[in-house]
Amino acid sequence: MVTGNRKLEEEKVFKDPVHRYIHVRDELIWDLIGTKEFQRLRRIRQLGTTFLTFHGAEHTRFNHSLGVYEIMRRIIDVFEGRPHWSDDERLLCLSAALLHDIGHGPFSHSFEKVFDTDHEWWTRKIIVSDTEVNHVLRRMGEDFPQKVADVIEKTYPNKLVVSLISSQIDADRMDYLQRDAFYTGVSYGHFDMERILRVMRPTEEQAVIKYTGMHAVEDYIMSRYQMYWQVYFHPVTRSAEVILSKILQRVKMLRLEGYSFKQFPHHFEGFFEDNLPLSEYLKLDESVVMFYFHCWTEEEDPILRDLCTRFMNRRLFKYVEFDQDFVMNDWMKLQELFLEVGIHPDYYLVIDSSSDLPYDFYRPGEEEERIPIHLLMPDRKLRELSRESDIVEAISGKKRTDHKLYYPAEWLDTPGHEREKQQIKDILQAHPGKREPGL
Numbered sequence: 001m002v003t004g005n006r007k008l009e010e011e012k013v014f015k016d017p018v019h020r021y022i023h024v025r026d027e028l029i030w031d032l033i034g035t036k037e038f039q040r041l042r043r044i045r046q047l048g049t050t051f052l053t054f055h056g057a058e059h060t061r062f063n064h065s066l067g068v069y070e071i072m073r074r075i076i077d078v079f080e081g082r083p084h085w086s087d088d089e090r091l092l093c094l095s096a097a098l099l100h101d102i103g104h105g106p107f108s109h110s111f112e113k114v115f116d117t118d119h120e121w122w123t124r125k126i127i128v129s130d131t132e133v134n135h136v137l138r139r140m141g142e143d144f145p146q147k148v149a150d151v152i153e154k155t156y157p158n159k160l161v162v163s164l165i166s167s168q169i170d171a172d173r174m175d176y177l178q179r180d181a182f183y184t185g186v187s188y189g190h191f192d193m194e195r196i197l198r199v200m201r202p203t204e205e206q207a208v209i210k211y212t213g214m215h216a217v218e219d220y221i222m223s224r225y226q227m228y229w230q231v232y233f234h235p236v237t238r239s240a241e242v243i244l245s246k247i248l249q250r251v252k253m254l255r256l257e258g259y260s261f262k263q264f265p266h267h268f269e270g271f272f273e274d275n276l277p278l279s280e281y282l283k284l285d286e287s288v289v290m291f292y293f294h295c296w297t298e299e300e301d302p303i304l305r306d307l308c309t310r311f312m313n314r315r316l317f318k319y320v321e322f323d324q325d326f327v328m329n330d331w332m333k334l335q336e337l338f339l340e341v342g343i344h345p346d347y348y349l350v351i352d353s354s355s356d357l358p359y360d361f362y363r364p365g366e367e368e369e370r371i372p373i374h375l376l377m378p379d380r381k382l383r384e385l386s387r388e389s390d391i392v393e394a395i396s397g398k399k400r401t402d403h404k405l406y407y408p409a410e411w412l413d414t415p416g417h418e419r420e421k422q423q424i425k426d427i428l429q430a431h432p433g434k435r436e437p438g439l
Contacts, residue, residue, distance in 0.1 A: 003139050005091060007348040009343040014066060018179050022070040028139065029069065035132035037102055039151055041065060043285035047180060048107050049240035050231065052314055054184035061101050067175035068165070071432035072097035073206070074173060074197050075164060083101075085202040089161050091140060097164075097171055097339060099133065102126050106286040108246055114248040124149045125278055163206035169196070169220065169373050177223055180231060188226035191219040199374055206375040210383060218391045225358040225395065230416040233334050233354040235404060239316040242406045246347045247293065247307045254301060265294035279332060303347055317350070318409035320428050321402065330427050337424050359385070359392055 005028040012030055014022040024030050032038060042063035048056040079085040103123030105111050112118060126133055127149045137145040150156040154166050167170055173204055174193055181189025199213030209217055231237075251265055255272050267288055270276025278408075296308040310316065338345040360370045373385040386396040407428070412421045 001361055005140060016063075016067065016070070018067055018175070018182055022066050023073065026091065026094065026260070028084070028091060029098060029307075031136045032098055032133060033066075035136060037081075037126050037131055037133045038065070038099070040282060040285060041104070042103065043287055044104055044108070045286060047184075047232075048175070049107065049244060050184065050237045052240045052316070053234050053236040054186075056183050056185050057180070059179060059183045061104050064176055064179055065101050067179055068100060068171045069094060069098040071171040071174050071193070071197075074361045075200060078197055078200055079202045080360065082202055083158060084204050086362050089158060092147055092151060093161055093164055095137065095144075095148045096161075099123070099127060099148060100152050100165055100172060102133065105281065105284050106289045107371035110241060110245045110248060111271075114245055116272070117276075120153070123152055123283060126282075129278055131278070138182065145404050159205045160202055160207065163371065167206060167371050167373075169207075169209070169217065172257070173224065174220070177220075177227055180227060181223075184231050186231060187225075187232050187311070189223050191223045192216045193220075196220060198255075201423055203374075203382070206371055206374070208376045209385075211375045211377050211383075211388070214375055214385070214389055217385065218389055221392055221395075223409060225356070228356045228358070229400075233356070233402065235319050236316060238352050238354065238404065239319060239406055240311065240314075242352055243307055243311050244316060246350065247296075247311060249385060250301070250304045250307060250347060251296075254304065254354060259301060261296075262293060262299055263294055268293070283306065298391045303344060307347065319350075319352075319406045321404055323403065326405075328401075330430075331339055334424065334427055337420050337427075340420045341424070342397070343408070343411060348411075350406045351403065352406060353403045357399045358395050359398050 005026055008027055008030060012024040014024070016022050030280070039062070042060050044061045046059050046061055046064045047058070048195045069338075076090050076093060080087065088283055099409045100123070101119075103118060103121065103126055105117045105122070108119050127137065128134060128145050134145050136247070137148060147156065149166060151161055153163075154162050156162050161375060163170065167331055174196070177189040178193065181187070189278065195216040196209065199210035200207050200217070201210060251268065255265070255268075267280070267284055281324040290312075293308045293312055296304050297312055299305045299308070334349060335345040338349050340347070343349070361370070375385055375388055377383050386393040405428075412425055
């Protein structure tokens, strides 16, 4: 077996619409890209159901993973020869950046909720198990795959290395904000990454930003805030996500009830049994899932048939926004009315909540400890970003949450049960929310 790493005789280059070029000089990285586990990411979209809202959002986890690798490569170029940086960590950082999302499945977050699984667990499993990825990594030593898994799991002892791939300003976020903005066609996610990379400096605990780069970091944080609310939490995308989740829930329920499928979901069997081998998980991609959804548009079960037809033909639910008073006063009544008119509330009356914390300072004891961004001041001391930036201070620690109620509005205009349907409309119209015209 080949051991160690060699420089490629000729540098490999990927043409990339976001970073212009992605450069590969190491045989280790080139061979990792060629593994079947990494190539599988070509068949999994980066943004799940977002393509039903922004039609350009067809980019994949493969695109994004290469982008994170490239940003990490550029950060290491800046760090080379500086205090607190060891070149011994270079290949570890590059490998972790490239492989950080390798465990994602099709429409990852919906599958995770319905089947109680976790893409980060699968990422570690792929890296440390008997896979092509593992065989390539072991050229660097028997313990190298575990080190890569530890970096991704945030348990690796070198905190600087972990921060480069998982912090409030890291290679992962810097790629997906720009990439998602490019492919969705929005202007929100753009910021001066080149400037941030030029002023990024290694310390013992984390990467910090020179004070002169503060305004570029402000722009980055505002870009992130806007992308979450304008793209990631877009109500039309969330509607598609709701329907996708309900399809999976319905399939799971029908399977438990012994329903006779015209197209049995063989690829989901391991999820149903809570015993999915890695080899079976790696066979799942979005083309497989879409095949089943397409077949299920002709199932006998009316709920599964309708939900799959909605997803495949983009016949999405409408929504209203609401507050906690609605849940206390109207939620139970709405469910009763839906049952009276023959609409199953478990599948057609769905509460969906979105929340985001765009930036936070250090809060000891928090369940998810967020390492704040630090500025390197002219006197070489570190200052937490929100202490210097009025813009960041204004949004620091402020968690925004939206609640929406999704339902099939067109069914309320069909003949029958007119009185009950009017009652439903009256309740919903008391919470009209905001609607995006044309989407």
